[in-house]
Amino acid sequence: MIVEYLRYRVADGAAFEAAYARAAASLAAALECVDYELARCAEEPAVYILRITWTSAEDHLAGFRRGEHFPAFFAAIRPFVGDIEEMRHYEITDVRGAGGAARADAPPTMYEWAGGTAAFDRLTEDFYARVRKDDVVGPLFAHMDPSHPHYVALWLAEVFGGPTAYTDERGGYPRMLGQHLGKGITEAQRRRWASLLMDAADAVGLPADPEFRAAFAGYIEWGTRIALANSQPGATPPQDAPTPRWGWGVAPPYES
Numbered sequence: 684m685i686v687e688y689l690r691y692r693v694a695d696g697a698a699f700e701a702a703y704a705r706a707a708a709s710l711a712a713a714l715e716c717v718d719y720e721l722a723r724c725a726e727e728p729a730v731y732i733l734r735i736t737w738t739s740a741e742d743h744l745a746g747f748r749r750g751e752h753f754p755a756f757f758a759a760i761r762p763f764v765g766d767i768e769e770m771r772h773y774e775i776t777d778v779r780g781a782g783g784a785a786r787a788d789a790p791p792t793m794y795e796w797a798g799g800t801a802a803f804d805r806l807t808e809d810f811y812a813r814v815r816k817d818d819v820v821g822p823l824f825a826h827m828d829p830s831h832p833h834y835v836a837l838w839l840a841e842v843f844g845g846p847t848a849y850t851d852e853r854g855g856y857p858r859m860l861g862q863h864l865g866k867g868i869t870e871a872q873r874r875r876w877a878s879l880l881m882d883a884a885d886a887v888g889l890p891a892d893p894e895f896r897a898a899f900a901g902y903i904e905w906g907t908r909i910a911l912a913n914s915q916p917g918a919t920p921p922q923d924a925p926t927p928r929w930g931w932g933v934a935p936p937y938e939s
């Protein structure tokens with residue numbers, strides 16, 4: 684991607700903005716244009732900065748300028764071409780990102796909504812008590828480490844946006860993967876595992892709102908299917924990958 688900056692000094696700001704409002708339709712339609720923004724100088728209102736992000740300089744100069752949307756674009760802004768003080772392409776550096784204001788508006792993470800690590804610890808304690816007694820999945824966990832429920836709580840906490848303790852202290856994805864390899868998990872066992880986890884979520888009072896439960900169940904459905912696939916003989920999953928993150932999806936938290 685590349686950013687084109689244009690600096691204008693115009694006599695008639697209202698006409699200029701109206702012209703760009705018309706020209707914007709061509710930018711919105713052009714596949715070479717990523718986004719655009721016209722800003723007026725607060726201290727000197729005759730000065731405008733136009734920022735257009737293009738997929739590449741070549742896409743801008745060859746694709747857009749010779750493409751079907753350019754004639755309408757240029758017709759709209761032509762009267763202001765003589766007002767351009769600067770028109771250059773800038774390469775984007777690594778110094779970029781969202782500021783704190785974006786975070787202030789962000790919805791709570793699923794980790795926060797659930798009640799933090801303590802909530803996931805309560806969940807997995809209850810869950811593995813059920814697992815141990817279960818005739819379908821119990822045998823798989825016969826030699827389970829007593830701290831296993833806590834480790835899985837740390838994993839879930841991290842996945843749902845909490846601290847990265849499982850990655851930092853336990854070995855992250857490679858460790859978790861290694862625990863499933865060769866286990867030959869069956870579909871009946873996967874289904875029981877997921878179902879017992881939902882029973883545990885109810886028993887320990889994990890938030891029951893539809894938005895949280897839909898996203899929570901979405902991850903569990905996804906994760907258990909991957910665990911099953913990776914546990915089959917001859918499976919060749921990636922040996923190293925980041926611990927996944929799971930968010931709210933299409934239904935953000937409902938805050939009345």
Ligand code: HEM
Nearest residue numbers: 823826827828834835838859862872873876903906907910
């Ligand atoms: C979303 C789905 C799943 C998650 C998040 C998950 C998470 C984990 C984690 C984090 C570990 C390693 C704990 C450690 O650091 O020692 C682990 C181990 C294990 N998992 Fe899973 N797992 C999932 C699905 C399943 C399923 C469906 C089964 C079988 C039905 C299963 C069976 C096991 C077993 C047997 C171990 C080794 C336990 C031991 O002997 O200590 N997992 N799992």
